Amino acid sequence: MEEKKLRSQEWFGRKGKDGFIYRAWMKNQGFPHHLFEGRPVIGICNTYSELTPCNAHFRDLAEALKRGIWEAGGFPLEFPVMSLGECSIKPTAMLFRNLASMDVEESIRANPMDGVVLMCGCDKTTPSLVMGAASVNLPTIVVSGGPMLAGRFKGRKIGTSDLWRFAEEFKKGELSQEDFTAAEAAMARSQGHCAPMGTASTMAAMVESLGLALPDNATIPAADSRRKVLAHMSGIRIVEMVKEDLKMSDILTRKSFENAIMVNAALGGSTNFILHLLAIAGRMGIELNIDDFDKFSSHVPLIANVQPSGENFVEDLFYAGGLPAVMKEIASLLHLDTKTANGKNLSENILNAECWDRNLIGTLEKPFKPESGIAVLKGNLCPEGAVLKPSAATPSLLTHRGQAVVFEDIDDYKKRLDDPDLDVTPDSVLVLKNVGPRGYPGMPEVGNMQLPMKIIQQGVKDMVRISDGRMSGTGYGTVVLHVSPESAVGGNLALVENGDWIVLDVPNRSLNLEVSEEELEKRRSNFKPLNLGYERGYVNMFIQNVTQAHEGVDFDFLKGASGPEVKRDSH
Known part of the structure; x- marks a missing residue:
């Protein structure tokens, strides 16, 4: 079987003036010539930003990822894209999800890369990156940033879900401003995204259940050294995916979307999951509608005892066996033959998963709540x-x-x-x-x-x-x-x-x-x-082109399977 020509060689493999131009300026970073002679180029799509605190540790995490890429014989090239921090951006990061997805799509499409690693953390960074990459359809793997460690305040564990309780107590005068301020630092005491099964962890679970990430991606805490190990192994794996030509369209099938819906139900995941999964399906040209979320989740009980539907945190869920253990409990409901990023099917990934704590992971026969899902x-x-x-x-x-x-x-x-x-x-x-x-x-x-x-x-x-x-x-x-x-x-x-x-x-x-x-x-x-008063710029474009909630809140002109490569004229 003839080996497929690397996409990056359309840039770096050229002779004469064009090849000179594509390689020469890259060499000012100290890259030797042999790196341009046929190594798979892996783009690292990094949403690091100090304005996105959930992703502020991504500089360090990217280095672990690069080590894996180098080890596997790849050539890692990191690039930034718009980063969306839900707690900072006004009026909401959701307004810019589609814009960030366009940034991702065009950055990948226009640059010399054979495979892509998506570094995601805060709520909207995951769907925006997956949406953008889906529209290009190269070999792609996701590395999430991981949940923060559970907070500690006045002798008890706390997380983001407690914000609503604190706010009510403050409103009633039962919590002083001094204690409210102290709780801020106590809650967000480590790197990572929200500690409960909020939208960020829901999105990390989504990409793992879809098959776009390695097992345990969803639950390893950001501060745990095993998060760097997962990044390293993801770096090795993306080089292999390029060699196998394992693209997003090979992984993201109708069955994998149905699996994600059922897993989300078992976790008590965020309602925002609907909007993002619909948008990703739309980018892949896969038929998915809002009724599917009820159809495929109404029979799935709550398996994971994690806030806000349960009592514990995602960190605890990892120690109890992680997402593979949760999926094993509902294996009889899932499509086990779906392909995943590590080259194995889902059944192989969860075969040896074990539950270490029945206070965290229930069973179909003894769930934590009989009704879950959305x-x-x-x-x-x-x-x-x-x-x-x-x-x-x-x-x-x-x-x-x-x-x-x-x-x-x-x-x-x-x-x-x-x-x-x-x-x-x-x-x-x-x-x-x-x-x-x-x-x-x-x-x-x-x-x-x-x-x-x-x-x-x-x-x-x-x-x-x-x-x-x-x-x-x-x-x-x-x-x-x-x-x-x-x-x-x-x-x-x-x-x-x-x-x-x-x-x-x-x-x-x-x-x-x-x-x-x-x-x-x-x-x-x-x-x-x-009369909203937005007559120019991106917000005006958003209002004119955004679809309704039951359609995923994507832009109408971005739906459909991936388009053609942009033609590259000679310099």
């Missing part, structure tokens, strides 16, 4: 769907009828939430409009609204909350999210008025507004879209 709701309030995470909700509220307390946008919510005259009871349904993909451009994590002060003072811990926005993967509560179509484009959520009766029925997967169609038509005729 419930997809349909009804006249969300004809294209809405989502709710049952494992993080209050069971008694999963079937509920209440009157709407409406906030027209985020500013209205902040202004009136704690007004003592707010007409709200514990049975009310809080409705927040105009925080969807277009309405609050980027669909920020404001869906898990704080409860009104007058309700908190009654000792109430949860209420039904509905919006077209998202919530942090570390959040919890009976929160309905991603209502589609969103209110900003005239979805029925925009037509809800104070006092309207809303019926939530999670067991029957429905969400309905008890208002006649005639009345809705009347209200619709008076609907006026927001």
Whole structure:
């Protein structure tokens, strides 16, 4: 069998003037000529940034990765792409996920590389890098940054999910500003992303269950030396993948997407998972829709006892056996013949996995909670769907009828939430409009609204909350999210008025507004879209081209299988 010519040789293997130009300036970094004579060039796509604290250790991690590439006979070349730090970027990193994916795609497509390593950590860095790389379809492996160590505060473990508890205690005057400040340092005490099964760890688990990363990628703590070992071994493996011509399209099949949905359910993973997996599938040209998330997760119980659905942290899950052990417990549900980045199929990767702690990893027969996954709701309030995470909700509220307390946008919510005259009871349904993909451009994590002060003072811990926005993967509560179509484009959520009766029925997967169609038509005729005021630049492009939540919030012009190589003219 004739060996396939390396893509990088289209640059570095040329003779004459063109070859001179491509090689000469690279040599100013001290690279000897023989490195350009047929070694696989491995691009290291690095999202290191001090503005993205979850990824701030990636300089060090990249060195371990390079050692593996050199060992395997590859030629590592590191390049930066836009880094998205959820805790720093305004209004939300989600606004820039698609932009970062374009940066990744064009950086890979335009440069001399035969394979790619994606270095991901904070929430949106994983989907943006995978989306961009999928659109080019070279041999690709993912190295996640790993979760931070669980925090310690006043004698107990804490993580990002505790932020919501601290915020409520602070609001009630039960936690001083001094203690709140002390908790900041106690919670984020090591490198890495959030310690619970928030969106970052959900994304790390997603790429492992899809087959794009080596086993244990999802759970090794960032501070653990084994994270560097995994990076080193990933460096060796990507060189082998290039030689085997094992591309993303060989790994990302319909079956692997179904596996990822089931694994996410077993973990109690983030609702943001839906948006990102839909977008990745769209880039690969694989048919996946929002109903698939309910179809393939509704029968999967909660296996991993990890916050926010459970009690522990991702660090603990690693010590208990990691993601391979979780997948082994639901092996009877998974497609075990799917191919993975290490060249083995899924069944081989989990064959020898063991559980070391039944307080962390349950079984199908004895799960931690009978219902997990993500419930997809349909009804006249969300004809294209809405989502709710049952494992993080209050069971008694999963079937509920209440009157709407409406906030027209985020500013209205902040202004009136704690007004003592707010007409709200514990049975009310809080409705927040105009925080969807277009309405609050980027669909920020404001869906898990704080409860009104007058309700908190009654000792109430949860209420039904509905919006077209998202919530942090570390959040919890009976929160309905991603209502589609969103209110900003005239979805029925925009037509809800104070006092309207809303019926939530999670067991029957429905969400309905008890208002006649005639009345809705009347209200619709008076609907006026927001004037967002973005008339230029990227945000304007986002608003004009972004799809709705049930379609993955990607740009309409980026969907579809990978396109052709850009033609390279001679210098």
